[in-house]
Amino acid sequence: MSAAASTPGMTRANRLSIMERMLVMRRFEERLFELHAAGHLRGVFHLYIGQEGTGAAVLEALAADDYILSTHRNHGHVVGRGADAGRAYAELIGRATGLQGGRGGSFHLCDPARGVLQTSAIVGGCVGLATGAAYGIRQSGGGRVATGFFGDAALEEGVAFESFTLAALWKLPVIYVCENNSIGAGEMKGDSYPRSMLGAERLSRVPEMAGVRTLQVSNGANAAEVHAAALEARAHCLAGKGPVFIESPIARWPGGRSLFPKSTGATDLALAWGRRAPEGPNQDWQENHDPVIRWARVVLAAGDASQDELLALDRTVLARNDAGMRFALESPWPDAATATDKVFA
Template identity: 50%
Template sequence: MTEPLGRLTSLSIFRRMLLMRHFEEAVIRLYNEGRFVSHYHIYIGQEATGAAVLEALGQDDLISTTHRNHGHIVGRGADAGRAMAEILGRATGFNGGRGGTLHICDASRGFLSTSAVVGGCASLATGAAFGIKVNHQARVATAFFGDGALEEGVVIEAFNMAALWKLPVVYICENNSAGAVGMQGGGYPTAITATDSFCRLPAAYGIPTKVVDGTDMAAVYRATVEARQHCLAGDGPVFIEAFTDRWPGSNPLWPELATVTELAQAWEPDSIGGAHAEWIRHHDPLLRAVRDLLAEGHLTRSEIVAEDQAARWRIEQAITFAVDSPLPLPETAEQGVFA
């Protein structure tokens, strides 16, 4: 077991996780109400990874992310209202409503760009790390990507350059293929690769690698702190693989609200039921965080409930802001267009 974290760090990670979770449950509800039309991806089940990595990063660090970006954006402290407005295609969204769910980006929080091109984020972060190095800056670049990105040639090229030039980049591979049914089972795609271990790919270039349980916030946090120090010391890139069991709601091609969060289930496990009881009981990172916070004496049950209510309220505000925001004006359609 990983050594527990201090109270302030645990609490800060937990708060990020709560925002991520309630944001995503709201996104699915808004989709089901017909508030937006587009394919979208949900971060539920991976919150401990994103929240702990973001906690470990510095304010000036740079980040690139993927099609599954909502959790990273709100977990970094970006305005949840503007993020939701972007998903709903509103003029007040981070990209003026033009990027949508796949491209939410808040440059003021260090996001470089959000690429839905699988693997694209690895090259963006590697390029940013090159900039950091040549400008002698004391910060790192981080790329979040899924296991599917390891099928992409650009990621392997990025590993090579980062290793050759000892670039300050932390690669976070969020491997969510465990429990996924995949395309052959009629669900969402999973990685198809000949390697028996993703870590062998960066390791072939001499990049240090670490595998962590992606539902263990302490393990992810400590691995990221160490990786960041490695980068800041000028020792080059690090690769972290965080395992999580796929949330059942992300199995179908279109997300479904397969489970609904009830934090009391952490201390009342007998109240857990339904088709996905096994996932809730053993793989929900948020319930695990609650159990850890209680076990370490960092929060009481009533404090946990109060934290949950505060996060729910913030997301309610975000929804109201987004829904009440105007659509972009038709005469602005050509703004931000290259050609």
């Protein structure tokens, strides 16, 4: 079976667009380690590295005016949607030109002008926000969907069950994308941290119990499978049939297991055509689980691009990214006189 045949419903343009979204997400966050090392990032931050196969595919399946809500692990969703890298970096390092004027930082990064309405770092918060956005869509005539991206732990919060119930009862156009990264990869044991703490034997039992339709993706690194599920979910919502929950299991990136992420080095696209990753604890993930490398193999096998064309795309993405980083570093701090602007109490 050719790779193209394993991407049903997808055009060459879809495959290349997903590749570009993934590279945009990946390069943006890899460069964050440099900002952190230079002391520009204050406090903890969470990276989306390793989850791009899910985010890029869902974003590709959505329409430009669909709404998106996210969590503490939001950078990928925001830049993958097309947010300006410079304004996103500026936000992360607290500059006045940031998407939130430098007041939100990593935990609140969003881009309402591009439909990324809000980010909540409160676990489960995004489930409620996405449901509310879908209610807003319903009240204003429909024709679009709201999509909430959240982690497996969100299902442990009461707001998730309450939101699922309301969305099912009111048949709201909302897609719940659960990025379940409590899945072992490489040296990680299946029962080690992090893992879900639910009584339910499958995550999807929770939304099912509330009457929400569920779709199970077998591997969240497989963007083709995620894309197909997202298209199906969107059509279901637009037909007025109510919410859909997608569980996307993701082999957790080895750099993302500690409180502060640890770099595993810049992604080497040549792993897609046979170069070996450095031996060590990250090798299995880098060669076999990294969604960027896996998708590059799909694009190559489909004949969508040559190795040189993929490298050229990557250089273009990096150049744009790094111009954004320079813009952010050269941007001014917020004016102290505006410190109480947008403070409500």
